[in-house]
Structures are given as structure tokens and as C-alpha cells.
Amino acid sequence: TRSTRPQRLLRAVQKKAIKGDPQSVISTIDYFCRHSEWAMNVGDEKGAILDSVVCEVSPSTALELGTYCGYSTVRIARLLPPGTKLITLEFNPDYAAVARQIIEYSGLQDKICLVEGASGDLIPKMQELFGIKTFDFVFLDHWKDRYLPDIKLLEECQLLRKGSILLADNVICPGTPDYLEYVRNSPLYESKYFKSHLEYTKVEDGLEKSVFLG
Ligand SMILES: CCCNc1ncnc2c1ncn2[C@@H]1O[C@H](/C=C/CNC(=O)c2cc(-c3ccc(F)cc3)cc(O)c2O)[C@@H](O)[C@H]1O
Ligand SMILES: [Mg+2]
Numbered sequence: 001t002r003s004t005r006p007q008r009l010l011r012a013v014q015k016k017a018i019k020g021d022p023q024s025v026i027s028t029i030d031y032f033c034r035h036s037e038w039a040m041n042v043g044d045e046k047g048a049i050l051d052s053v054v055c056e057v058s059p060s061t062a063l064e065l066g067t068y069c070g071y072s073t074v075r076i077a078r079l080l081p082p083g084t085k086l087i088t089l090e091f092n093p094d095y096a097a098v099a100r101q102i103i104e105y106s107g108l109q110d111k112i113c114l115v116e117g118a119s120g121d122l123i124p125k126m127q128e129l130f131g132i133k134t135f136d137f138v139f140l141d142h143w144k145d146r147y148l149p150d151i152k153l154l155e156e157c158q159l160l161r162k163g164s165i166l167l168a169d170n171v172i173c174p175g176t177p178d179y180l181e182y183v184r185n186s187p188l189y190e191s192k193y194f195k196s197h198l199e200y201t202k203v204e205d206g207l208e209k210s211v212f213l214g
Helices: 005-016 022-035 043-057 071-077 093-106 119-130 144-156 171-175 177-185
Strands: 061-065 085-090 112-116 137-140 165-168 189-197 204-212
Touching: 005 022, 005 093, 022 043, 022 071, 022 093, 043 071, 043 137, 043 165, 043 189, 043 204, 061 071, 061 144, 071 085, 071 093, 071 112, 085 093, 085 119, 093 112, 112 119, 119 144, 137 144, 144 177, 165 177, 171 177, 171 204, 177 189, 177 204
Parallel strands: 061 085, 061 137, 085 112, 137 165
Antiparallel strands: 165 204, 189 204
């Protein structure tokens, strides 16, 4: 049977990227998505904004919702201080399998813990599974109608603390209207929009950065 797009993306990384070099894995994926097949990675333009927020927060604990092929996972993990771990949740086993190989190729497997499963089931288990008390940084890039229920679950599970940073992809395209309305109007958050473009296109999109005020 025909290969899947994530498998073709993985093949491009194994063929063209330098093993153990996260930046070359990132550049290879961006080149593939720009010149061969578009894929829903956060991309280079929004990726630069993601990088700057990760560097500013310099999180000790970080969570990503929606690994997909692991592009943003590698982007985030390459900037984390030594001894810190990025937990990334992915419920599609085929995507998780591709992501594991891309993460391993980048050489960042010691900074990343990819957990297969649905965020709704796994978020309540973060304390027991990883001894995590709170997350300093959360990157949301999974199904757009799940952003709002999942941050409410993070609040309920007391996994956010004063100053925790949420960064959400695609708040314009495909859009996350209920999430935006909540973080922009709730007294629990201070929100800011970073205007950019949908990965590898000229279409407007952006990232919403929200600070939990506790
Ligand atoms: C149980 C469902 C909620 N919980 C979940 N827990 C764990 N992983 C989950 C997940 N939901 C989805 N996922 C995974 O996240 C990923 C889903 C991402 C969804 N992203 C998008 O739809 C998306 C879509 C676009 C897009 C934009 C314009 C367009 F024309 C076409 C697509 C651009 C993006 O940047 C996107 O992020 C997959 O790997 C999926 O298996
Ligand atoms: Mg996205």
C-alpha cells in the first residue's frame, strides 16, 4: 500500500538530514513541506516565535499536546536547558511511530518523553506518571476543538501555576474561536496574539500566548 505523508516526511529526514543535528532535521522538514508536500507542522515562521517564547520561559517542565511528526517537539526540546524534559502527547499510533523516529534521528530522545494516548485521559495522570506538579510551558497544536476543554482540565488538575505560559498554534487558521474567547476574557489569563502566517503559505495565522494568573 502507498506510504503515508508522515512516512514520506520521515524518509526525507533519514535521507537528507544530518543524524544528531536537530537544526538540520528542522530545515529538512521545512524544505520538504515547502517544495514537496505541505504538512501541518508549525513551520519556520511561527516556529521562530515558538523558539523565542521557549527561550524566554526557559521551562523546567513543558507539555506539548499533539506531537504529529515531532517537528515542534524537536524545535522545543533543542532549546530546553539540560535536565529538563518535554512531555508530548500523541494519540495516533502511526504518527507516534514516525515522531519517535524523527526525535531519535535528531538525537534529542533524552529530553523528550512521547506518551501515546489522548490528552483528556493523560493530563489527569501527569502527577502520578511523571511526578509533575505544574507545567511552566504548554504548547497546544492538537485538534482545535480540544484546546479549550484541555486547558480547563489543566486548571482542574492544578497543573498550572502563577506565570505558567500557554502557547496555542492556529488560533486564526483553522481557528480556535471558543479557546480565544476564553483566554482573552477570563480573569485567569493575560493573553497576547502573535500575528504570523499559516505554515509554508501566505495565509494569515498566528499564535496566542496566555499567562495563567492563578
Ligand atoms: C482525543 C482528541 C484530543 N486529544 C488528543 N490527544 C493527543 N493527540 C491528539 C489529540 N487530538 C489530536 N491529536 C493529535 O494531534 C495532531 C493533530 C493536529 C491537528 N492540527 C490541525 O488540524 C492543523 C491544521 C492546519 C491546517 C490549516 C489549513 C488547512 F487548509 C489545512 C490544515 C494547520 C495546523 O497547523 C494544524 O495544527 C495529530 O497528530 C493527532 O493525532
Ligand atoms: Mg498547528
